[in-house]
Amino acid sequence: DAKTTQPPSMDCAEGRAANLPCNHSTISGNEYVYWYRQIHSQGPQYIIHGLKNNETNEMASLIITEDRKSSTLILPHATLRDTAVYYCIVRVAIGSGNTPLVFGKGTRLSVIA
Amino acid sequence: DSGVTQTPKHLITATGQRVTLRCSPRSGDLSVYWYQQSLDQGLQFLIHYYNGEERAKGNILERFSAQQFPDLHSELNLSSLELGDSALYFCASSSRTGAGNTIYFGEGSWLTVV
Numbered sequence: 001d002a003k004t005t006q007p008p009s010m011d012c013a014e015g016r017a018a019n020l021p022c023n024h025s026t027i028s029g030n031e032y033v034y035w036y037r038q039i040h041s042q043g044p045q046y047i048i049h050g051l052k053n054n055e056t057n058e059m060a061s062l063i064i065t066e067d068r069k070s071s072t073l074i075l076p077h078a079t080l081r082d083t084a085v086y087y088c089i090v091r092v093a094i095g096s097g098n099t100p101l102v103f104g105k106g107t108r109l110s111v112i113a
Numbered sequence: 114d115s116g117v118t119q120t121p122k123h124l125i126t127a128t129g130q131r132v133t134l135r136c137s138p139r140s141g142d143l144s145v146y147w148y149q150q151s152l153d154q155g156l157q158f159l160i161h162y163y164n165g166e167e168r169a170k171g172n173i174l175e176r177f178s179a180q181q182f183p184d185l186h187s188e189l190n191l192s193s194l195e196l197g198d199s200a201l202y203f204c205a206s207s208s209r210t211g212a213g214n215t216i217y218f219g220e221g222s223w224l225t226v227v
Contacts, residue, residue, distance in 0.1 A: 043203055100146050101216055103156035104145035
């Protein structure tokens with residue numbers, strides 16, 4: 001079962017920042033927070049992940065609260081191509097002990113022109 | 114392009130038949146994962162192989178089986194197919210080294226059972 005809670009849907013105006021929340025109140029110390037997205041029926045696309053610290057890459061920023069019970073994915077300037085289902089996943093990921101990704105229902109983000 | 118290659122991209126077959134889906138992981142990745150996505154079920158984890166050994170099983174039916182070969186490619190075998198097996202099947206791979214490593218997905222194989 002998914003260990004995260006996300007709103008089922010969100011809208012965002014094109015060019016504005018999209019802030020996608022995720023609750024993971026039962027996260028363990030060795031679990032990372034991962035974000036993936038799926039555009040229509042394409043393969044899920046990796047966005048970003050983090051353990052404790054905030055992370056940023058060319059696609060997005062990940063803000064993790066100090067108690068690690070929630071996080072926010074930020075797409076700084078959303079475009080129409082960012083319309084997708086976004087999945088927040090917690091996962092143990094250490095060496096050969098990797099666990100699979102368990103997907104929940106995610107948040108359907110609609111970017112509106 | 115994630116570097117994970119899946120074949121075939123599309124497959125139509127009849128009920129009762131058997132099919133094999135193939136996956137080539139990213140170069141050097143030792144872990145392969147299989148997922149099923151049907152319209153009403155979302156993305157469901159099926160099975161995980163690491164360097165040829167089965168590591169974890171999810172919601173995989175007994176009619177389905179998988180294996181990972183010495184060259185690290187993997188095959189998912191689906192037999193006695195039913196209409197409800199129509200779905201997108203994704204393969205994904207990840208490396209062994211490093212904490213917090215990333216899983217990369219292929220573009221999937223569309224299976225239609227008629």
